[in-house]
Amino acid sequence: xDSVTQMEGPVTLSxxxxxxxxxxxxxxxxxxxxxxxxxxxxxxxxxxxxxxxxDKGSNKGFEATYRKETTSFHLEKGSVQVSDxxxxxxxxxELAAGNxxxxxxxxxxxxxx
Amino acid sequence: xxxxxxxxRHKITKRGQNVTFRxxxxxxxxxxxxxxxxxxxGPEFLTYFQNEAQLEKSRLxxxxxxxxxPKGSFSTLEIQRTEQGDSAMYLCASSLVxxxxxxxxxxxxxxxxxx
Numbered sequence: 677x678d679s680v681t682q683m684e685g686p687v688t689l690s691x692x693x694x695x696x697x698x699x700x701x702x703x704x705x706x707x708x709x710x711x712x713x714x715x716x717x718x719x720x721x722x723x724x725x726x727x728x729x730x731d732k733g734s735n736k737g738f739e740a741t742y743r744k745e746t747t748s749f750h751l752e753k754g755s756v757q758v759s760d761x762x763x764x765x766x767x768x769x770e771l772a773a774g775n776x777x778x779x780x781x782x783x784x785x786x787x788x789x
Numbered sequence: 790x791x792x793x794x795x796x797x798r799h800k801i802t803k804r805g806q807n808v809t810f811r812x813x814x815x816x817x818x819x820x821x822x823x824x825x826x827x828x829x830x831g832p833e834f835l836t837y838f839q840n841e842a843q844l845e846k847s848r849l850x851x852x853x854x855x856x857x858x859p860k861g862s863f864s865t866l867e868i869q870r871t872e873q874g875d876s877a878m879y880l881c882a883s884s885l886v887x888x889x890x891x892x893x894x895x896x897x898x899x900x901x902x903x904x
Contacts, residue, residue, distance in 0.1 A: 708890040720880065720895040727890040765831050769891070776822065776845070777893060779831030
Protein backbone atom coordinates (compact mmCIF):
# COMPACT_ATOMS: atom_id res chain seq x y z
CA UNK A 677 0.00 0.00 0.00
CA ASP A 678 0.88 3.67 -0.03
CA SER A 679 3.35 5.00 2.50
CA VAL A 680 4.73 8.40 3.47
CA THR A 681 8.07 9.38 4.97
CA GLN A 682 8.31 12.74 6.66
CA MET A 683 11.29 14.27 8.36
CA GLU A 684 11.11 13.80 12.08
CA GLY A 685 10.69 16.72 14.39
CA PRO A 686 10.67 18.69 16.38
CA VAL A 687 12.04 21.40 14.17
CA THR A 688 12.91 24.51 16.14
CA LEU A 689 13.43 27.77 14.28
CA SER A 690 13.74 31.47 14.97
CA UNK A 691 11.17 33.87 13.57
CA UNK A 692 11.85 34.83 9.94
CA UNK A 693 13.93 31.71 9.32
CA UNK A 694 13.45 29.50 6.25
CA UNK A 695 11.48 26.30 6.78
CA UNK A 696 11.66 23.08 4.78
CA UNK A 697 9.85 19.89 5.70
CA UNK A 698 10.71 16.93 3.49
CA UNK A 699 8.07 14.45 2.37
CA UNK A 700 8.46 11.45 0.10
CA UNK A 701 5.83 8.89 -0.73
CA UNK A 702 5.31 5.58 -2.44
CA UNK A 703 2.26 4.96 -4.58
CA UNK A 704 1.24 2.65 -7.38
CA UNK A 705 -0.24 5.42 -9.50
CA UNK A 706 -0.42 9.20 -9.52
CA UNK A 707 -1.89 10.42 -6.28
CA UNK A 708 -3.16 13.84 -5.33
CA UNK A 709 -0.89 15.30 -2.65
CA UNK A 710 -1.88 17.29 0.42
CA UNK A 711 -0.33 19.09 3.35
CA UNK A 712 -2.49 19.43 6.45
CA UNK A 713 -1.65 21.47 9.55
CA UNK A 714 -2.73 20.95 13.13
CA UNK A 715 -2.36 23.98 15.39
CA UNK A 716 -2.20 23.40 19.16
CA UNK A 717 -5.58 22.31 20.47
CA UNK A 718 -7.24 22.44 17.05
CA UNK A 719 -8.33 20.02 14.33
CA UNK A 720 -6.65 19.22 11.03
CA UNK A 721 -6.79 21.99 8.46
CA UNK A 722 -5.96 21.76 4.80
CA UNK A 723 -2.88 23.85 4.11
CA UNK A 724 -2.32 23.22 0.40
CA UNK A 725 -2.64 20.61 -2.30
CA UNK A 726 -1.44 19.58 -5.77
CA UNK A 727 -3.31 17.18 -8.01
CA UNK A 728 -0.86 16.48 -10.83
CA UNK A 729 2.84 16.42 -11.59
CA UNK A 730 4.69 19.76 -11.50
CA ASP A 731 1.71 21.51 -9.89
CA LYS A 732 2.65 23.92 -7.11
CA GLY A 733 0.30 24.32 -4.18
CA SER A 734 0.53 27.48 -2.10
CA ASN A 735 -1.21 29.07 0.86
CA LYS A 736 -0.28 31.42 3.73
CA GLY A 737 3.26 31.79 2.36
CA PHE A 738 3.80 28.02 2.22
CA GLU A 739 4.59 26.24 -1.05
CA ALA A 740 5.05 22.65 -2.20
CA THR A 741 5.70 21.27 -5.69
CA TYR A 742 4.54 17.85 -6.88
CA ARG A 743 7.71 16.10 -8.07
CA LYS A 744 6.73 12.86 -9.78
CA GLU A 745 10.30 11.88 -10.69
CA THR A 746 11.41 11.96 -7.05
CA THR A 747 7.97 11.14 -5.55
CA SER A 748 8.34 14.10 -3.25
CA PHE A 749 6.20 16.99 -2.02
CA HIS A 750 8.46 19.08 0.21
CA LEU A 751 6.89 21.96 2.12
CA GLU A 752 8.69 25.33 2.25
CA LYS A 753 8.16 28.77 3.72
CA GLY A 754 10.59 31.61 3.30
CA SER A 755 10.02 33.46 6.56
CA VAL A 756 8.21 31.72 9.42
CA GLN A 757 6.25 33.39 12.19
CA VAL A 758 5.55 32.30 15.75
CA SER A 759 1.98 31.58 14.62
CA ASP A 760 3.30 28.87 12.26
CA UNK A 761 4.11 26.68 15.27
CA UNK A 762 2.10 23.52 14.63
CA UNK A 763 2.30 19.91 13.47
CA UNK A 764 2.43 19.46 9.70
CA UNK A 765 1.24 16.29 7.95
CA UNK A 766 1.99 15.18 4.40
CA UNK A 767 -0.68 12.95 2.85
CA UNK A 768 -1.06 11.43 -0.61
CA UNK A 769 -4.46 10.29 -1.77
CA GLU A 770 -4.73 7.70 -4.49
CA LEU A 771 -7.87 6.62 -6.24
CA ALA A 772 -6.60 3.05 -6.44
CA ALA A 773 -6.19 3.09 -2.65
CA GLY A 774 -9.85 3.87 -2.09
CA ASN A 775 -9.70 7.65 -1.82
CA UNK A 776 -8.26 7.51 1.66
CA UNK A 777 -5.52 9.84 2.81
CA UNK A 778 -2.32 8.14 3.96
CA UNK A 779 -0.70 10.35 6.56
CA UNK A 780 2.91 10.64 7.53
CA UNK A 781 3.83 10.74 11.19
CA UNK A 782 3.77 14.53 11.24
CA UNK A 783 6.51 17.08 11.84
CA UNK A 784 6.24 19.37 14.84
CA UNK A 785 7.52 22.88 14.15
CA UNK A 786 8.28 25.33 16.93
CA UNK A 787 9.03 28.93 15.98
CA UNK A 788 10.64 31.05 18.68
CA UNK A 789 10.46 34.84 18.74
CA UNK B 790 -20.41 26.77 5.11
CA UNK B 791 -20.78 25.42 8.64
CA UNK B 792 -17.93 22.92 8.35
CA UNK B 793 -17.78 19.36 9.63
CA UNK B 794 -19.09 18.95 13.17
CA UNK B 795 -18.60 16.09 15.60
CA UNK B 796 -20.32 15.20 18.84
CA UNK B 797 -19.32 14.75 21.57
CA ARG B 798 -15.95 16.48 21.62
CA HIS B 799 -14.79 14.42 24.57
CA LYS B 800 -15.90 11.06 25.93
CA ILE B 801 -14.60 9.24 28.99
CA THR B 802 -15.83 5.71 29.49
CA LYS B 803 -15.00 2.59 31.41
CA ARG B 804 -13.58 -0.46 29.74
CA GLY B 805 -16.30 -2.73 28.42
CA GLN B 806 -18.85 0.02 27.81
CA ASN B 807 -20.24 0.92 24.40
CA VAL B 808 -19.82 4.38 22.92
CA THR B 809 -21.28 6.12 19.88
CA PHE B 810 -19.98 9.19 18.09
CA ARG B 811 -21.75 11.36 15.55
CA UNK B 812 -20.42 13.27 12.55
CA UNK B 813 -22.29 15.86 10.49
CA UNK B 814 -20.50 16.56 7.20
CA UNK B 815 -20.51 19.74 5.14
CA UNK B 816 -24.03 19.82 3.78
CA UNK B 817 -23.52 19.08 0.08
CA UNK B 818 -20.65 16.61 0.55
CA UNK B 819 -21.46 13.04 -0.46
CA UNK B 820 -18.32 11.33 0.88
CA UNK B 821 -17.69 10.86 4.58
CA UNK B 822 -14.57 9.37 6.18
CA UNK B 823 -13.58 8.20 9.65
CA UNK B 824 -9.96 8.26 10.86
CA UNK B 825 -8.30 7.54 14.19
CA UNK B 826 -5.35 9.47 15.58
CA UNK B 827 -3.29 8.40 18.56
CA UNK B 828 -0.97 10.73 20.42
CA UNK B 829 2.06 11.75 18.39
CA UNK B 830 0.94 9.90 15.28
CA GLY B 831 -0.73 10.80 12.01
CA PRO B 832 -4.36 9.86 11.45
CA GLU B 833 -5.13 6.34 10.23
CA PHE B 834 -8.01 5.56 7.91
CA LEU B 835 -10.89 3.52 9.32
CA THR B 836 -13.74 3.60 6.81
CA TYR B 837 -15.57 5.73 4.27
CA PHE B 838 -19.02 6.19 2.76
CA GLN B 839 -20.25 7.52 -0.49
CA ASN B 840 -23.81 8.61 0.16
CA GLU B 841 -25.22 5.81 2.35
CA ALA B 842 -22.96 3.04 1.01
CA GLN B 843 -19.94 1.99 3.05
CA LEU B 844 -17.32 1.47 0.35
CA GLU B 845 -14.22 0.53 2.30
CA LYS B 846 -13.22 -0.60 5.76
CA SER B 847 -9.69 -0.77 7.07
CA ARG B 848 -8.32 -3.95 8.56
CA LEU B 849 -7.79 -1.78 11.65
CA UNK B 850 -11.54 -1.78 12.12
CA UNK B 851 -12.25 -4.76 14.35
CA UNK B 852 -15.65 -6.40 14.69
CA UNK B 853 -16.29 -4.20 17.72
CA UNK B 854 -16.44 -1.14 15.47
CA UNK B 855 -19.42 -0.34 13.28
CA UNK B 856 -20.25 2.73 11.26
CA UNK B 857 -23.46 3.80 9.58
CA UNK B 858 -24.68 6.59 7.37
CA PRO B 859 -28.34 5.67 6.99
CA LYS B 860 -29.64 8.59 4.96
CA GLY B 861 -26.43 9.69 3.32
CA SER B 862 -26.09 12.69 5.62
CA PHE B 863 -24.76 12.30 9.18
CA SER B 864 -22.80 9.24 10.26
CA THR B 865 -22.33 7.37 13.52
CA LEU B 866 -19.37 5.32 14.69
CA GLU B 867 -20.04 2.83 17.47
CA ILE B 868 -17.43 0.99 19.49
CA GLN B 869 -18.69 -1.95 21.50
CA ARG B 870 -16.96 -3.38 24.58
CA THR B 871 -14.35 -0.63 24.62
CA GLU B 872 -10.74 -1.43 25.46
CA GLN B 873 -8.00 0.85 26.73
CA GLY B 874 -6.31 0.58 23.32
CA ASP B 875 -9.32 2.32 21.78
CA SER B 876 -8.31 5.57 23.48
CA ALA B 877 -7.62 8.01 20.65
CA MET B 878 -8.96 10.98 18.74
CA TYR B 879 -11.64 9.94 16.25
CA LEU B 880 -11.74 12.25 13.25
CA CYS B 881 -14.43 12.65 10.65
CA ALA B 882 -13.90 14.25 7.24
CA SER B 883 -16.11 14.91 4.25
CA SER B 884 -15.57 15.64 0.58
CA LEU B 885 -17.46 16.26 -2.63
CA VAL B 886 -16.85 13.64 -5.28
CA UNK B 887 -15.41 15.07 -8.52
CA UNK B 888 -14.27 18.26 -6.80
CA UNK B 889 -10.59 19.15 -7.49
CA UNK B 890 -8.46 16.59 -5.70
CA UNK B 891 -11.58 15.35 -3.89
CA UNK B 892 -10.33 17.39 -0.92
CA UNK B 893 -11.27 16.14 2.53
CA UNK B 894 -12.24 18.64 5.22
CA UNK B 895 -11.92 17.54 8.81
CA UNK B 896 -14.04 18.07 11.88
CA UNK B 897 -12.61 18.90 15.33
CA UNK B 898 -12.61 15.25 16.42
CA UNK B 899 -13.95 13.28 19.37
CA UNK B 900 -11.37 12.44 22.00
CA UNK B 901 -12.10 9.07 23.61
CA UNK B 902 -10.52 8.03 26.89
CA UNK B 903 -11.13 4.47 28.07
CA UNK B 904 -10.37 3.93 31.74
